[in-house]
Amino acid sequence: MNKRALWATMVIFVALITGLFIFDVANERSPVLGLDLKGGLSVIYATTEEADADDLIAIRDLMRDQLESFGIAEPDVRVEGENIIVDLPGVTDQAEAFEALQVSGIVELRPVLQCQQTLPPTETVPGSSLPGSSVPATTSPGASVDTSVPGTTVPESEETAASAAGRSPVARGRFLAPSAAPVTTVPETTTPVDTGTGTDTGDAGETPPTTGAPEFGPPAPTTTLPPDTTGQITAPNQDGTELCVLGPAAGTGEAFERKSAAVEIDLQTGGWIVSADLRGEGQLAWNSIAQQCFNGLPTCPAAPGGRGRLAIVLDGIVQSAPTVNAQSFPGAVTISGDFTETEARDLAQTINRGAFPVQVEQQRVETVSPTAGESALNAALIAGLIGVALTLLYMIVYYRRLSLVIIAGLAVWGVLIYVLATYISRETNYAFTIAGATGIIVSIGVTVDTYIVFFERLKDEVRVGRTLRNAAPRAFNATWKTIFAANFVALLSSVVLFFLSVGSVRGFALYLGVTTICDVVVFWFFTRPLVFLLADTKWFDSSNPKSFGIGTALGGTQ
Amino acid sequence: MSVTEPRSGESTPITVTGADGRSSIGGMPIARTKTGRLLEGQTAVDFVGGRRFGLIASGLLILITVGSLFIQGLNLGIDFTGGVSWDVPSENGFGPADADEVLAQAGLSTEGARIQERSSDAGEFIKVQVGDQPEEVGTQLRQAFADSAGVDLESVDVNLVSSTWGSEVTSKAVRALLIFLALVAIYISLRFEWRMAIASIIAMVHDVLISVGIYSLFQFIVTPSTVIAFLTILGYSLYDTIVVFDRIKENEARFGTTKPPYADVLNVSMNQVLMRSLNTTISSIVPVVSLLFVGSFLMGEDTLAEFAIALLVGMATGTYSSIFVAVPLLYLFKNSDANWAGSRNSPHVIGEPLREMVVSGNMSGRRARGRAAVASQQADAVVPSLTGANTTEQAKVALSHPPRPRKKTRR
Numbered sequence: 028m029n030k031r032a033l034w035a036t037m038v039i040f041v042a043l044i045t046g047l048f049i050f051d052v053a054n055e056r057s058p059v060l061g062l063d064l065k066g067g068l069s070v071i072y073a074t075t076e077e078a079d080a081d082d083l084i085a086i087r088d089l090m091r092d093q094l095e096s097f098g099i100a101e102p103d104v105r106v107e108g109e110n111i112i113v114d115l116p117g118v119t120d121q122a123e124a125f126e127a128l129q130v131s132g133i134v135e136l137r138p139v140l141q142c143q144q145t146l147p148p149t150e151t152v153p154g155s156s157l158p159g160s161s162v163p164a165t166t167s168p169g170a171s172v173d174t175s176v177p178g179t180t181v182p183e184s185e186e187t188a189a190s191a192a193g194r195s196p197v198a199r200g201r202f203l204a205p206s207a208a209p210v211t212t213v214p215e216t217t218t219p220v221d222t223g224t225g226t227d228t229g230d231a232g233e234t235p236p237t238t239g240a241p242e243f244g245p246p247a248p249t250t251t252l253p254p255d256t257t258g259q260i261t262a263p264n265q266d267g268t269e270l271c272v273l274g275p276a277a278g279t280g281e282a283f284e285r286k287s288a289a290v291e292i293d294l295q296t297g298g299w300i301v302s303a304d305l306r307g308e309g310q311l312a313w314n315s316i317a318q319q320c321f322n323g324l325p326t327c328p329a330a331p332g333g334r335g336r337l338a339i340v341l342d343g344i345v346q347s348a349p350t351v352n353a354q355s356f357p358g359a360v361t362i363s364g365d366f367t368e369t370e371a372r373d374l375a376q377t378i379n380r381g382a383f384p385v386q387v388e389q390q391r392v393e394t395v396s397p398t399a400g401e402s403a404l405n406a407a408l409i410a411g412l413i414g415v416a417l418t419l420l421y422m423i424v425y426y427r428r429l430s431l432v433i434i435a436g437l438a439v440w441g442v443l444i445y446v447l448a449t450y451i452s453r454e455t456n457y458a459f460t461i462a463g464a465t466g467i468i469v470s471i472g473v474t475v476d477t478y479i480v481f482f483e484r485l486k487d488e489v490r491v492g493r494t495l496r497n498a499a500p501r502a503f504n505a506t507w508k509t510i511f512a513a514n515f516v517a518l519l520s521s522v523v524l525f526f527l528s529v530g531s532v533r534g535f536a537l538y539l540g541v542t543t544i545c546d547v548v549v550f551w552f553f554t555r556p557l558v559f560l561l562a563d564t565k566w567f568d569s570s571n572p573k574s575f576g577i578g579t580a581l582g583g584t585q
Numbered sequence: 586m587s588v589t590e591p592r593s594g595e596s597t598p599i600t601v602t603g604a605d606g607r608s609s610i611g612g613m614p615i616a617r618t619k620t621g622r623l624l625e626g627q628t629a630v631d632f633v634g635g636r637r638f639g640l641i642a643s644g645l646l647i648l649i650t651v652g653s654l655f656i657q658g659l660n661l662g663i664d665f666t667g668g669v670s671w672d673v674p675s676e677n678g679f680g681p682a683d684a685d686e687v688l689a690q691a692g693l694s695t696e697g698a699r700i701q702e703r704s705s706d707a708g709e710f711i712k713v714q715v716g717d718q719p720e721e722v723g724t725q726l727r728q729a730f731a732d733s734a735g736v737d738l739e740s741v742d743v744n745l746v747s748s749t750w751g752s753e754v755t756s757k758a759v760r761a762l763l764i765f766l767a768l769v770a771i772y773i774s775l776r777f778e779w780r781m782a783i784a785s786i787i788a789m790v791h792d793v794l795i796s797v798g799i800y801s802l803f804q805f806i807v808t809p810s811t812v813i814a815f816l817t818i819l820g821y822s823l824y825d826t827i828v829v830f831d832r833i834k835e836n837e838a839r840f841g842t843t844k845p846p847y848a849d850v851l852n853v854s855m856n857q858v859l860m861r862s863l864n865t866t867i868s869s870i871v872p873v874v875s876l877l878f879v880g881s882f883l884m885g886e887d888t889l890a891e892f893a894i895a896l897l898v899g900m901a902t903g904t905y906s907s908i909f910v911a912v913p914l915l916y917l918f919k920n921s922d923a924n925w926a927g928s929r930n931s932p933h934v935i936g937e938p939l940r941e942m943v944v945s946g947n948m949s950g951r952r953a954r955g956r957a958a959v960a961s962q963q964a965d966a967v968v969p970s971l972t973g974a975n976t977t978e979q980a981k982v983a984l985s986h987p988p989r990p991r992k993k994t995r996r
Contacts, residue, residue, distance in 0.1 A: 069703065088753045107670055108744035396702035403886045410880030410889070414872030421867055425624075461810055461888060468876060469817045469896060472869020473824060476861075479868065480828060483861045509831040512776055513824045519772065520765055520820040527761035528754070535813045539820065 033556035040552040047446045059452035061460030069393040072111040075386045082384040137273035138327035139336035264345040277316035282309030288378035290371045299371035302361040320351035433478045440549045463538035470542035481506040499562040629940035632855040633848040639909025650798025662808040663716035664750045669723040670714040672742035679734035780918040785826040788911035792822040796899040814892035818899030826907040856943040866904040
């Protein structure tokens with residue numbers, strides 16, 4: 028190995044890390060501490076109507092999912108009495124956290140009665156929205172919270188309707204029953220037009236032209252459409268290009284299996300589709316309304332395509348209003364359309380969120396003191412430092428001059444961890460918690476082990492009679508494979524835990540993964556050049572092996 | 586960890602005692618004390634011969650663990666079980682210390698309690714939460730808190746609290762674990778072999794089980810931090826086992842042609858990595874012990890103990906299981922393997938011949954050992970127990986390649 032290259036590697040690496048560290052110190056940037064260490068905000072929610080314990084638990088889980096999908100890490104969500112309490116760690120962007128929590132309305136399924144273009148005819152496709160449109164954070168005042176499902180009775184013939192015709196070619200903005208093109212032999216439903224649904228009102232030209240609608244952003248639904256008392260609402264679509272009169276809610280997002288909505292690529296058309304599973308009770312409600320739309324009944328009149336449309340509404344905004352292309356949907360639904368990936372993901376997220384059984388609203392915000400507190404962090408730091416000092420003392424006794432490499436390597440590693448922890452906790456919402464500290468304390472041992480494996484190997488090579496200069500690259504090559512394999516498994520555990528678990532486990536996994544990567548990086552960019560260079564100096568003369576811990580126990584001279 | 590060195594002399598001794606009473610192998614002097622031999626990597630512990638010790642001890646520990654889990658279960662904290670919460674106004678100077686006192690007077694453990702200061706537009710208050718208490722406790726202590734805080738009974742809110750760590754979190758973590766196990770099994774199977782994958786995963790499960798068992802046995806409170814510590818152990822255990830297996834794999838490749846008994850490969854590898862295992866254990870455990878004693882006991886931060894105990898137990902068993910569980914298992918799996926079956930019935934070497942193999946890094950197959958035995962018998966016959974360098978060389982040549990002569994270094 029070229030000496031100059033080794034020097035360059037080491038110097039550049041150390042300079043880079045030192046530079047970042049100085050930048051952090053100069054700007055007084057330090058890791059953001061988590062809820063347990065620093066305290067944070069607590070938001071208290073209450074349901075707007077009676078909810079039983081199961082509903083509250085469901086809301087708790089949904090809220091946590093929602094926060095995490097917005098990148099707010101390690102929220103502490105629990106049910107207390109009738110309230111739901113969300114403890115947020117010192118999130119960097121509190122507005123973002125509130126935004127994530129504010130859109131906690133329920134998703135409704137409503138038949139589309141009539142739609143009106145509010146802009147000069149553009150290429151609006153039903154069921155699609157303009158790119159970049161995320162779920163608006165504003166709760167529209169016009170959103171009625173009508174969760175009453177009409178008492179529809181659906182014949183039990185959904186399953187029989189499924190023929191094995193395979194998935195039909197996907198059209199734009201359509202609900203398709205996956206895996207089955209329904210046969211039309213389903214008996215006519217006796218769908219009751221109950222509670223005065225006001226089917227007449229939907230037909231008439233009640234929607235005056237609303238040319239003044241804003242082009243972008245969710246327009247306030249308090250448009251010129253007269254409100255009615257029959258459970259109908261008028262709602263714009265996401266980009267405000269269309270204003271629809273919607274029938275009463277035929278079901279809520281609870282129709283969908285929790286967290287089942289996923290984005291897929293349709294293999295036939297290559298377009299993005301959203302698929303979701305229906306669950307037991309929800310399936311009945313869904314199929315009931317779907318059938319009405321499919322047949323173009325007055326409760327869900329046929330759109331120009333010949334089929335009725337069913338809207339997915341959140342907070343008074345039509346998220347998607349595809350035409351219904353099947354009589355019944357045995358178990359699952361796919362929505363296809365001219366989606367971009369983002370749009371499809373937004374829609375899937377909306378459907379997933381839709382499982383809120385009841386509406387919740389924010390009651391108050393409290394500040395929270397830490398449970399562990401900075402004293403715990405300080406104690407952990409002091410104890411950790413004492414532990415590291417003792418470990419290093421042992422290493423000095425055992426490895427003599429080689430221990431210099433360990434001390435320098437650990438120092439570089441520590442600074443790198445600090446820099447990265449600062450970056451991560453500031454740029455993401457993964458604040459530094461006791462869990463993260465656990466990961467780091469454990470990784471001290473694993474990091475020191477890297478040196479131990481290396482040096483034990485080095486000593487073996489020297490014992491066999493090699494010079495240190497000769498032994499160093501050989502030992503490194505052998506060790507590198509071992510270290511890489513072992514650290515790879517550690518990294519694997521972090522990655523899997525990070526992507527598949529929730530809450531504090533994720534924060535821990537993140538920090539453990541970072542320390543593992545740092546270990547390998549420091550080993551390659553710092554330890555390797557340092558040992559190679561030192562092995563070539565007189566100070567590390569292999570004629571005196573005791574100076575790096577070989578033969579110290581033999582006594583006497585050889 | 587106590588390992589006894591086997592007595593030498595049961596097999597043909599190859600180590601030669603020099604005139605000054607010092608042993609040496611291939612010109613390398615052998616330390617006279619056990620510690621010295623350990624430090625110099627000159628041990629000759631018969632790990633394979635003592636495999637039953639490890640398997641039986643671990644079996645017993647797991648039996649105790651399962652028994653304890655079955656009988657008394659785990660002492661789950663408030664995050665898992667939910668509990669009771671009081672909101673006590675702190676306008677009259679009620680503080681966390683007072684809350685502690687009220688709890689202590691009521692005979693409730695403050696260990697699992699969570700006490701927070703909170704403030705909102707409505708004023709400041711202390712939120713006290715304790716886990717898993719009957720509902721009456723809520724009303725009983727409401728009066729006590731109201732008295733202590735000097736406020737009306739009505740100003741103290743009592744509520745039942747749900748768990749924050751619901752079944753969903755657990756099921757997600759379990760799913761993550763299963764996927765992780767599958768990936769690890771695939772990776773180790775590809776990088777090493779499937780038997781090693783099984784052995785290392787069993788060793789890992791063993792470590793986590795025993796750590797959980799300690800929490801059940803002593804009824805330590807399990808918090809989310811503890812669970813995280815358990816997950817850490819999982820990674821650490823695998824890490825440690827892989828380092829050991831890597832050496833075994835390397836020696837397998839190196840001696841694949843000479844075909845010594847598989848036990849020899851294991852014994853040599855284990856003795857070669859023994860010092861590394863000890864060093865790693867020390868350097869990993871010292872920070873955790875420091876956390877437990879300095880941070881938790883001396884500085885009184887109980888939260889640190891929540892995971893320090895789990896980590897301590899997990900790391901100790903992690904190193905232990907790599908040597909005493911994973912390797913014996915590997916021996917069981919592999920000894921009957923066709924590749925190593927040739928010498929299955931020949932006994933593995935112990936004592937000085939093992940030391941010789943450990944130190945020289947060379948291993949002999951059956952044939953080579955036969956030659957070595959002849960050579961050393963000849964040597965013994967010529968000069969019994971007092972031999973010079975000659976015989977050493979003779980025995981050594983029969984056993985292995987001598988180290989390459991040192992080349993002159995270029996400057």
